[in-house]
Amino acid sequence: MANAGLQLLGFILAFVGWIGAIASTAMPQWKVHSYAGDNIVTAQSIYEGLWMSCVSQSTGQIQCKVYDSLLNLNSTLQATRALMVVCILLGLIAIFVATVGMKCMKCLEDDEVQKMRMAVIGGVIFLIAGLAALVATAWYGHRIVQEFYDPLTPVNARYEFGAALFTGWAAASLCLLGGALLCCSCPRKTSYPTPRPYPKPAPSSGKDYV
Secondary structure (H helix, E strand, O other), rough: HHHHHHHOOOOOOOOHHHHHHHHHOOOOOOOOEEEOOOOOOEEEEEEOOOOOOEEEEEOOOOOEEEOOOOOOOOOOHHHHHHHHHHHHHHHHHHHHHHHHHHOOOOOOOOOOOHHHHHHHHHHHHHHHHHHHHHHHHHHHHHHHHHHHHHOOOOOOOOOOEEHHHHHHHHHHHHHHHHHHHHOOOOOOOOOOOOOOOOOOOOOOOOOOOO
């Protein structure tokens, strides 16, 4: 029962991480405009995401514009997009595979070994999905830091980490943790030494000796 509970905990954590990855990919607040400097304008907030850039007015009005051309985007944004989409697709596959291997499910009840393998495979796919999200968010965050501390970047054109970036980091961590728990939840088979046969007594020849 403890092993099944560990498996269920890993699946729940990985599933929540997958939902977080979807939310992070859709959110437009990957980087927000920094107000560091002398000319501070608080009437509007500018932030950018993977798919659009938005301007939020102090009155509550929000205007967003979807990026026009895919080829006109920088390589960091294109790679981050691709990695987050790969993370979502791999997470979807991992959910189906891990569900089959869950001990609380009726699938593959006759073949316990195959059921354990499916749970481990689902955990491995979750790990790969978490790594993809982690690389994407870390790469994008590193780019923001580089541009922020670049002396050639104007003060009014600098950005900081947005809420979507923190959401992506949390989602990647949950996918990695859940995938690791799924991989470790299956008990290892303990091999017992083969018992040595006792020597059989020699058959009696039927002759009595005095």
